Amino acid sequence: MADAARPRRRHLALPASRFIGRDGELDAIAELFRRGDRLVTVWGPAGMGKTRLALELASRWADARAGEAVWLCELTACRDLRAVCGTVARAIGAHVAAGRREATLVERIGRALAAEGPALLVLDNLEHVLEQTAPALDAWVRAAPELRFLATSRERTRLPGEISYELGPLGLPAEGSTEQSAAVALFLDRAAAHRAAAPPPHGDERLADVAALVRRLEGIPLAIELAAAREGVLGVRGLLARLGSRLDLLAGAARGREARQATLRGAIEWSWDLLDDRERRALACCSVFRGPFTLAAAAAALAETDAAAIDRVEALRDKSLLRAAPPGSDGATRFALYEGVRELAAEKLAERGEREGAAERHAAFYLAAGEAAAADFERRGGLDALNRIAGDLEELLAVAERALAAVALHAGSEGAAEGAPAAAALHAGPRAAAERALRALSAIEPVLSTRGPFGAQLELLDRALAAAEALAADPRVVARALAARGRARRLRGQTDAALDDLERARAQAAALGAEALLSGILADLGVLHHGRREMERARDHYEQAIALHRALGDRRAEGRALGNLGALHHDERREGEAAAYYERAIAIAAEIGDGRQEGIFSTNAGLLEQERGAPAQARRRYERAVAILGEVGDLRLLAITLGNLGALHHEEGRPADARACHGRAVALLREVGDRRSEAIALCRLGAALASVEAVEEARRALEPAERLLAQLGDEPDVELARVASGFVDLALAQAARRAGRGDEAGAHADAARRRIARAREGSPSSASRSDDVRLLLRILERSLAALGLPEARAEGERELLLTEGARFVRPPGSGWHDLRERHAARRLLLALAEQQRCAPGRGLSLVALKEAGWPGERILTEAAANRIYVAMNQLRKLGMKPWLRRDAEGYWLDPALPVHYVAVEPAAMGGGDSPGGETGEGGGGGRRKRR
Secondary structure, rough: OOOOOOOEEEOOOOOOOOOOOOOHHHHHHHHHHHOOOOOEEEEOOOOOOOOHHHHHHHHOOOOOOOOOEEEEEEEOOOOOOHHHHHHHHHHHOOOOOOOOHHHHHHHHHHHHHHHOOOEEEEOOOOOOHEEEEEEHHHHHHHHOOOOOEEOOOOOOOOOOOEEEOOOOOOOOOOOOOOOOHHHHHHHHHHHHHOOOOOOOOOOHHHHHHHHHHHHHHOOOOOHHHHHHHHHHHHHHHHHHHHHHHHHOOOOOOOOOHHHHHHHHHHHHHHHHHHOOHHHHHHHHHOOOOOEOOOOOHHHHHHOOHHHHHHHHHHHHHHOEEEEEEEOOOOOOOOOOOOOHHHHHHHHHHHHOOOOOHHHHHOOOOOHHHHHHHHHHHHHOOOHHHHHHHHOOHHHHHHHHHHHHHHHHHHOOOOOOOOOOOOOOOOOOOHHHHHHHHHHHHHHHHHHHHHHHHOOOHHHHHHHHHHHHOOOOHHHHHHHHHHHHHHHHHHOOOHHHHHHHHOOOOOOOOHHHHHHHHHHHHHHHHHHHHHOOHHHHHHHHHHHHHHHHHHHHHOOOHHHHEEEHHHHHHOOOOOHHHHHHHHHHHHHHHHHOOOOHHHHHHHHHHHHHHHOOOOOHHHHHHHHHHHHHHHOOOOOHHHHHHHHHHHHHHHHHOOOOHHHHHHHHHHHHHHHHOOHHHHHHHHHHHHHHHHHOOHHHHHHHHHHHHHHHHHHHHHHHHHHHHHHOOOOOHHHHHHHHHOOOOOHHHHHHHHHHHHHHHHOOOOOEEHEEEHHHHHHHHHHHHHHHOOOOOOHHHOHHHOOOOOOHOOOOEEEEOOEEEEEEOOOHHHHHHHHHHHHHHHHHOOOOOHHHHHHHHHOOOOOOOOHHHHHHHHHHHOOOHHHHHEEEEEEEEEEEEOOOOEEEOOOOOOOHHHHHHHHHOOOOOOOOOOOOOOO
16 A cells, blocks of 8 residues: 555646536546446547546546545557556656566556555546557556546447446537527637637527537537637637538637647547548448438448448447437437538548449438338338338438439539539439439338428429429339329428329329329329319219229228228218218228228217217227327327317317317427418317417417418318407407406407308308318307307207207207106107208108117007107107108108207206207317328
């Protein structure tokens, strides 16, 4: 042990700048030493702040342990083991004679270290002498059991007992946030230090720019410090604009640093120089990846076997030139490059003359994988295929952009390549490059059409299609891309342009005899005409598609078309046919394991249940669909289903629950870029907010919704926004009534009634054409009725209202009546209502009525007739006498009597047989999903 009287030496020269962030890392490393670990290697890529962290930890360790020595050995200038031994010997004050053999030097230093007792030895920048030094370090660790070793390196030592602590980037602010993260704090501190004058105030706008900058710099401390040194000249936005060439931007900005740390380029070049040639080639080839990549993709880009690729990737990972990336949505392990490393590696790839070959191999790999996954999704649907495409989305976009750059380069367009390996795509000529772009963009379409953002590939598709058609590209590739663009345009609300694309695609597919492609396009045309409410055209296209799907044996596509045909019947108020088609579509989806389509048509069936006044069944359908679509990851359809569930909550008198559902739906739809559905969700959200008297919030939701729907130009949707504003009128009426301002309350209620009347005007009216409008009308009318204003009940008093199962009934001009104990009368009324819907004016026979009123009972004909007479008499006494009709065929309800189902029983409102506040038209609201 060292002599207690011996002075403890400390060789620490701390930088003048403040240490910012990394408290968690410091605590974690200190805890490793406290628990008994003796060799800790802090490793990571260039510029991550390993040396600064080690210095700070050594300083704090020395302050906390005044009796222990702390030594810093800077190894940058060392080139061999002898130099390392000399540096360590000088740091600890050991006398080692020159000229000794290396083995003797190592042994003598080990004895000297053991004599020091408890101490901390920091070996900084070990990576370039690691191979020679590792055995010596292992010997020193074993020789000095009380000594702790902290090494910094771009590579792990892999010695026995080593604890490797990977140092990552500084904490970053969330997207769109101005929070003071460690990365933001570092930039602001270093920028202030470089300013002669007082720094600008940290307003929200500047902080937002700084947050965006440090995110682009990936939280790498060296890059942040170098950028901060130039902020005074370029400003934060100037730095952001010039980050396309960060190696040159972040150069020559720092003084007082070693050359390898003075610039980002120098820091990364230092790591490059430590690689062997095979590793350099591998790193250079990896620069063709835009984002994270798998081992299989690396093997393809390197043109090596899987085993060889694993060796190269592992070596680059160990040297901190590749980082571990989060697994993709497909669950595969992925690796990535920091942007500075990618930029330098791309330069090296070009210098080696391998850029075109690597880009070709990259494109071939991702096109094959993307098209296989897209075909799998088309055949079977399912989460796995979508996740495979999503995992390769960025790379497929890169393939398309490089191909388009090649076409532009061939045409002589200015700025065509922007440094991308465009020439690679010209290997087979500009036509092949255009086809490659279309193939890549068609492959990613399933992900963008289900998860968004919608229209993300539209600009690229426009360019690629223009080039492909000018170059007479493969018509099959063009037809598929036209169909993809048509679907994307439809989802963006560009229906005329979408129709043109789909018709052109249909004509090309028909001319080619490509029946599988044609069948899908026909279904898409059906969806588009359906959305435009051109019902006969939609029906014709759906039926053509179904015939082709069946001939091809494509069960998934058949189920989709059947479900869409059900939605068409639903919109035409043919509810029995709609229910049958929905059930067939759901059964096919369940049979083939297509959760997405099962979710779609479960939602549609829920809408139908809601319109029929069966909220419990509707809720079960919606909740099932939410679970399935959440698992599948289809954000658009999940949002739409949440909106339908929220509408059910609102209809059942739970506007706070409705508000939560609609708020989530709006956020999801905004994320995926479905503008029309977002606007509809905002209308529903505004109605729910107004119903909890959050009037200003409601207006903030409704105003942009009305503007957007007006731009899209669909009249029923525009009317929806006006009806939703009726809830604001209603909230103002309620507030005025509570304040005793009766005239003002009446004026606001009249404004709401005018909105209702307008939605019902015309033939067909907006109410008859849109289930969304019908839903909000129904809720609004009931809410007006609850105010007790006579005008608000006038429409409802001319209707027959039934709750679920006709447990309660309100005939025209009457109050609510309880039929829960009058089973036969209740069943007969339901049968008559169903007959009126399916065959208005046609009577139900005594046989049919007997089976409806007393199902399964064996009753003589005369007795049955008597029972029917008694039950009908009960209904007459409740107020149904003017509406019950009878002739030789049987009984029926007057076709002029509107019959509607309501979701809330009067008992829930303190009802019983007293007149209730429930009026309004039946029919559930919601976006039916036609896909």
